[in-house]
Amino acid sequence: MALPIYASPxxxxxxxxxxxxxxxxxxxxxxPIVIVIPLSFNAEPYFTFSSGMLHGDPAAYSLRWYDRLITxxxxxxxxxxxxxxxxxxxxxxxxxxxxxxxxxxxxxxxxLSAGLxxxxxxxxxxxxxxxxxxxxxxxxxxxxVPIIISATGMFFFxxxxxxxxxxxxxxxxxxxxxxxxxxxMAHAAxxxxxxxxxxxxxxxxxxxxxxxxxxxxxxxxRVAFFRVVMPLILPGIVSGALFAFVTSFDEVVxxxxxxxxEQQTIPRQMWNGIREQISxxxxxxxxxxxxxxxxxxxxxxxxxxxxERLRGISS
Numbered sequence: 001m002a003l004p005i006y007a008s009p010x011x012x013x014x015x016x017x018x019x020x021x022x023x024x025x026x027x028x029x030x031x032p033i034v035i036v037i038p039l040s041f042n043a044e045p046y047f048t049f050s051s052g053m054l055h056g057d058p059a060a061y062s063l064r065w066y067d068r069l070i071t072x073x074x075x076x077x078x079x080x081x082x083x084x085x086x087x088x089x090x091x092x093x094x095x096x097x098x099x100x101x102x103x104x105x106x107x108x109x110x111x112l113s114a115g116l117x118x119x120x121x122x123x124x125x126x127x128x129x130x131x132x133x134x135x136x137x138x139x140x141x142x143x144x145v146p147i148i149i150s151a152t153g154m155f156f157f158x159x160x161x162x163x164x165x166x167x168x169x170x171x172x173x174x175x176x177x178x179x180x181x182x183x184x185m186a187h188a189a190x191x192x193x194x195x196x197x198x199x200x201x202x203x204x205x206x207x208x209x210x211x212x213x214x215x216x217x218x219x220x221x222r223v224a225f226f227r228v229v230m231p232l233i234l235p236g237i238v239s240g241a242l243f244a245f246v247t248s249f250d251e252v253v254x255x256x257x258x259x260x261x262e263q264q265t266i267p268r269q270m271w272n273g274i275r276e277q278i279s280x281x282x283x284x285x286x287x288x289x290x291x292x293x294x295x296x297x298x299x300x301x302x303x304x305x306x307x308e309r310l311r312g313i314s315s
Contacts, residue, residue, distance in 0.1 A: 033290055040065055040283035047280065065284040069095045072281065095285065098269040105180065105265065106248040109187035113244035116188070117195025118237055124196070125203040136200075140193040147253045150190070155257040158182045178260040186254045191244025195237065202236030235303040242296050242303075250289075 003015055043062035044050050052060025071077035073094030079085045089096055120139055124132050142150055158176035165174045176182035206229070214224040252267035259268065266285065273282050 036283050036286050037290065040280060040287040042280055042283075045280060047278065047283070065279070065281045068279070068281040069093075069284055073097070094264070095266070095269060098264045098266045101263060102249055102265040102267075105183050105187060106245050108184045109191055109248040110241050110245040112184065112188035113191035113195050114237055114241040117192045117240060117244070118199050118233075120192070121196045121199035121203060125200060125206075136196070139196055142190050143193045147190075147251075151186075151254045151257040154182075154186050154189070154254060158186070158258055177258055178263075180263065182258050183255060183263065186258055187248035187251055188244075190251060190254065191247045194243035194247065195240030198236045198240035198243065199233060202233045206232060235306050239300050239303050242300050246293065246296055249292075 003012060007015075038053065039047065039049065041061045041063065042050060042053060043060050043064065050060050070089055070093060073096075074088050074092050076085070076088055079088070123129055124136055124139075129135075155177060161176045162173040163176065163181070164171050166172075174181075176185065210228050210232075211224050214228045215221075219227065250267060252265075252271050255263070255265055255268045256271070259265070264272075266289070270282050270285055273279060
């Protein structure tokens with residue numbers, strides 16, 4: 001917003017200082033991410049800019065590390081890029097297996113987070129709900145408590161917890177620690193606070209007279225919820241679900257504590273790559289994750305604007 005023409009010199013100076021501070025903070029936050037992207041196209045196996053890259057030499061840039069993501073772990077990486085090659089990539093490539101695990105775990109953790117978080121938010125926004133503030137503090141505590149403490153507690157709890165499962169020999173018992181179900185539950189616990197916060201914020205501006213109007217027209221509570229409440233709070237649910245998915249997709253500490261050695265996700269694969277072999281292929285993965293994050297944040301912003309239009313806050 002531009003300053004009015006009658007603004008004093010002090011106000012104009014403060015505006016310049018304010019914009020300068022905001023610009024410096026933005027550069028401080030975004031610079032590490034921006035640097036990663038060109039480094040992922042480095043033709044040399046280094047984590048620094050080569051002289052050719054600094055001088056704009058096209059030969060200094062390459063897609064070799066993106067190709068490395070495809071071929072790493074394959075049985076026949078030098079084969080022609082035909083159907084058999086891509087089948088080998090889908091079945092055996094290490095980064096592909098990690099990506100599939102991350103997506104599967106993220107999707108199921110997001111569904112669980114969205115369902116439980118929405119139910120909790122609906123209860124916490126009711127005026128007759130006792131101890132709302134205390135319950136809210138407990139439910140959003142995974143956002144506040146350091147993840148190493150949460151992961152340690154989950155490890156001990158899941159290690160001592162077994163659930164019945166059906167096997168070829170009948171009913172058996174499975175320990176949550178070292179299972180995909182345990183990882184999904186851990187990621188869901190970390191994602192539920194985001195759903196609660198976004199859905200609660202959406203419900204704070206919800207007009208309860210719409211529910212009473214639906215009831216006066218003969219709608220029972222179930223019909224009123226799915227036909228009136230759900231369409232209006234759906235942008236908040238989807239926004240919270242996207243945050244929960246990003247949290248699951250990015251989580252490495254809980255996976256290190258709970259997952260079995262063969263249960264690799266993308267963050268865990270990156271962590272192992274940094275420990276065992278320093279390769280710019282990790283920068284290529286980071287660049288891809290940055291692009292995915294930008295797309296998800298853009299989606300969240302569009303949903304936020306749609307929610308404001310539905311509630312009449314903006315036009």
